Amino acid sequence: MSKSRAWAEIDLSRIAHNVEEVRALIPATSKIMGIVKADAYGHGAVECTRALEACGVDFFGVSSVDEAVELREHGIRSEILILGYTPPQHFGLLAAHDLIQTLVDLSYAQKLDAFAAEANVTIRAHAKADTGMNRIGVTVQDGEYHIEELLAMYAMQHVQVCGIFSHFSVSDSHTADDLAFTAHQIELFERVLADLRAAGYDPGTTHLQNSYGILNYPQLSYDYVRPGLLYMGVTSDDEIAINTAPDFLPILSLKANVTMVKWLRPGDTVSYGRHFKVERPTKVATVSIGYADGLPRLISNQGIEVLLHGQRVKIIGNICMDQLMLDVTELEPVQEGDVVTLIGEDGEERVSVDAISRASHTINNETLTRITARVPRIYKK
Template sequence: MSLGGKMRTWAEIDLNAISTNVKQFKKCLNNSTKLMVVVKADGYGHGALEVSKCAVKSGADYLAVAACSEAVNLRENNIKTPILILGAVFNEDIPLLIKYDITPTVVDYEFAKELSNEAVNKNKMAKIHIKLDTGMSRIGYRCENDTYIEECIKISKLPNIVIEGIFSHFSKADEHDETYTHLQYNTFCKMCEILENNGINIPIKHICNSAGIIKYPQYHLDMVRLGISLYGHYPSTEFNENDIELTPAMTFKTKIVYIKDVPKDTYVGYGGAYKTDESKKIATLAVGYADGYPRTLSNKAYVTVKGKRCKVIGNVCMDQMMIDVTGLDNLKIGDEVILFGKSGNNNVTVEEIAALIGTINYEILCNLSKRVLRIYIQ
C-alpha cells in the first residue's frame, strides 16, 4: 500500500502569515513601543525556531518563552534577539541564564541574589524583569503587601543585576466587560510608581497581551506581548477581522490510508461508538490522538476532503481515525485530508474544533505532538 509520499500527518506553517501578522501589529504601536513575540510551547505548536527567525526579521524586538530550556534551544540555534522567560525559573537554571544572556522573570530576592553571585563570578551583567501580580493570582509580587517594595529595593542594589523591565498580565482583556482590566492596569501603574519613587528605574513596562494590544491601545506602555494573534488567531470570540485582520499560519493535514464500503448497522471504532444507519463509504486516516487530534472530537468534528466536509465517525484512535466519505467519488489511498486550516470555502477552523469540545484555540494548537512534521512555506 503506497501513501504517495513519506508524510503520514503534517502541519503546514505559512511563514508569510507570521510575517503579515507581525507587521499588522507593528502598525498598531507607537514607534517607542517594542513588540515582544511569545514563542513558548514550541511557538504554540508552530515551531519556535522558525517562527522566531521570521518574526524578528519582520520587526519583532524581543522573544518570550516559558522555560529556560526553550530559551537555550533558541540561543543554541543562533538566535541573538533578547529573550525573556515569562514563567518560573530555578536556581539550577542560573548558570545557563548567564552563559546564554537570557532574561529571567524574578519574583523573589533569594533567586535574584544567586543570579547576582553567578553574574559577578562570570564578570557579566544579568538583566531581569520583575513580575507583579495584579489579578491573575499566578506568580508575582502582590500589591497588598508592602514587602514587595523592600524586596525590589534590595534586588536593585545587587551587583551585576539590571532591572530592565517590570510586567504583569491581564486576565480578562479578551472579555466584553472592561472593569477588571482597568483595575489591573491602574494597580500595575500604582505599583510601578511606588517603586520609581523609591529610586528604582525601570526602562521597560509591559502588561498587554494580544487582547490588550487590540482593545487597549492606551495601555501599550513600553512594550507589548503578542501571543496567540502572532499565529493568526483571535484571543476570544469577542474579536474578529473588524478589530484587526489576522492570517492563520497553520494547516493540519493527513492522508487517507484505507477506503471501504460497509453495510447498514456496521459498528465503527472502539466501543462501537458509531453505527451506520445506511450503507456507507468509510475512509481511515493516518492521524489520532497521539498526534494531537483530540479524542473528544469523536462523532463531532468535520474534516475537509476534496473541498467537501466529511464527518468524523467512531472514536478517534491513538494513531488512526475514520470519516464518512459517502458520495465522494474518485477517492484513493494517499489523498490529502485537511483536519483544520485553509481549505477553500469549507474551512474547518481551529476555533470550530475548540468550540466542539469546550476548550480554546490555544490548546488545540499547542497539543500537536512532536511526531507531526512541520513543513514551512514561504
C-alpha cells in the same frame, strides 16, 4: 508530502502580514515582543523567531532556559526574556547565553544575585509585578502592596533589573466585573511604575499586554506588547468578542492521508465503543491521524467537519490513537493517498482550529501546543 502519514504546514510568509496587523493596533511607540514559548505554540520556535526577526521584532519571550538556549544555539541574537522559573543549578546559563530572567519573587532574586556575585557576572532581569494573576511575581495588590520588595530587587548589585512587567488575567472578558478588574490591574501597574520613579529608579523596559490585552486595550503605551497566537493568525477562540477588527491569516494547516476506503452496511458500527451506528449504506474513509498526533479524542462523534476534495465531511466514530474515520458517502472518487485537511483551507472551504478547540472544551493555545512531535512541520516561505 502527499505520501506522508500526517503533517502540519506552516506558512511563514503570513507572519509578516500578522505582525503588521498587530502594529496597526498599538501606538507607534510600542514594540513587539514575540512570545515563542512551547515551541511557538507548536509552530516551531526557531523558524517563527527567524521569521519575526525578519519583520523587525527584536525581543522574544520563552518559558524556560532550555527554550532560550535552543534559540541561541540556532543563531538567534535578539533579546530573550525567560518568562518563568529557572532552577538555580542553571543560573550559569543565563550569563553564558546573555539571557534575561524573570524575578519570580524577592527570595528568588536574592539567590540569583548571590550566584552572580560569586560568579563575578552581571545577570539581567525583569521584575514581575503581580497585579492580580496570583501566579508568580511580587504581590502589589490592594491590602498587600509590597513595593519594598520591588525596590530591593532594583537595588541589587549583581542582578541588573532592566525591566518590569505584569500579566492580565481576564483581558478577554467584557463582563462589568472583569472590565473593572483589568482596569484596576492597569492602575496598580501604573502605581508601581510611579513608586519606582519616585524612589529614584528607572523601571526600564515595561510591558503588560498579552494577546487579548492588545486586542481589547490597544491604547496602552508601554514599551512592548506580548503577542503569542496573534502573529500565528489566530486568537484563543474566534467566538470571543474583541474591541478591534484585525485581519489575521492563520499560518498553520494540519493534514493527513486517506489510507483505505470501504462500504459499510446498515447496522454496522465504527471504531472503539461502537458509538457510531451506520443507518444507510455508507462509504467510510480511514485517515492516518489520531489523538497521539494531538487531535483530541474528545471531539469524536460531535459532528466535526474536515475537508476532502474541497468539500466538508464529518468525522464518525471514536478517534483512535493513530487513525480516524470519515463519512465520504457523497464524495466521488475517494481513494488511498487523498489529502484530508483537518485545519486549514482546501479550495473555497476552510476549517478552523477553533471548532476543534470548542468541541474539546478548551482554547486554541492548548490545541495547537498538543500537536505532537511525530507530526512533521513543513515550512513554506
